[in-house]
Amino acid sequence: MSRRTTGKLDFPAPRDDSTCTILHVDMDAFYASVELLSRPMLRGKPVIVGGSGSRGVVLSATYEAREFGVRAAMSMGRARRLCPDAQVISPDHRRYSRVSAGVMEIFSSITPNVEPLSLDEAFLDVSGALRQYGSPTQVAETLRARVFDEQGITCSVGGAPNKFVAKVASAHAKPDGVLMIPAESVLAFLHPLPVGALWGVGPRTEEQLHSLGVRTVADVAHLPRPVLRRALGPAAGDHLADLAWGRDQRQVSTTTRERSVGSEHTFAGDVDDDEVIHRHLLKLSDHVAARLRSAGWVARTVSIKVRFADFTTLTRSRTLPEATDVGRDIYHQAGALYDALGLQRARLRLVGVRAEKLTPADAATHQIALDEPVAGWREAETAVDQAAARFGDGVVRPASLLDIGRSDDV
């Protein structure tokens, strides 16, 4: 495997990288790379990791598959058409979590200032690690070598004075490379890039900016700020203007707090049966509640999401008088919110349940009702958690969900 020590040839390695103390590390084709660890015979071949169902999407693809135009988030049907010879593998999230934990441990051994963004990427503030490891480039090479030696996968590293530029740099270092953008080179690096390179510019905003004649980051930088604020709103306008000048004040944060926990399900075929939908709401509510209990949170707001066959989406939410981590409570609200929609056998492709306004369970107050049983749903569900931890998920479930494994539509 080739190990490049500099970034793209069109942006040469800097002589002085001392200002590049923020690193963004991104695993190369992470899920696919992990799958190849146990399937070495597939190395060098197009491999797609993604859902096998009729409505699945691509989670990750090897660079050989990407040469055919396969991209993450593309529908599996389209990916198969573009690359009919690709090997398709169903995702194994537990395995990815294990490898990810090993990678994050390597990062933490180099600096305590690690901010994981997802399973396969993280920001590192290495300003305190330079004395031991040398320059930021040397830190980057040390961690890349260790990830490869200890986990068997490659990663790319971007280094810069701030998070945004480091992230853009790592994308340009891919695959298996390093790109450092010191402070004096930030504008020369950013300004020729298309507006879509800016954090927060997706397809909609890109279209909006194009309509203003704005195509590159330099165009954004030179657009009067009031124009940008009017077009995109004050928050997004200011945000983009700052990024376009390479300004990003966000620190690498080792403590990120979750704001919501949710679960959703896309049916294999559209569903118009209220009973089936209610059973899914119950299953999703139980799943969300189990995750709340496992993380030690309780939630005050329950929201549901309903997506129709034509892809239009509704959300409804309700705030409870008291926070909960009990599946029955969440389902009670989710079911009521769904019923209140008054859908007359509308065809749905997705339902989801989300718990919001989280607070630590041990800090939550609980008003005991006069008629409250000594041992209620919470105790029953905690017992289910313990059984699941010992014998596996789904070993105990509501009678109404007993046939859940046999059919997608419950």
Next chain:
DNA sequence: TCTGGGGTCCTTCAGCTC
């Protein structure tokens, strides 16, 4: 082209209180 599942953040609007 035909769109998963997990999230966050922002904007808009309505209702409420002062």
Next chain:
DNA sequence: TCTGGAGCTGAAGGACCC
């Protein structure tokens, strides 16, 4: 007592990210 405006909060929806 009525009314308009400011400020706050909750709900809903949209856009975005990985």
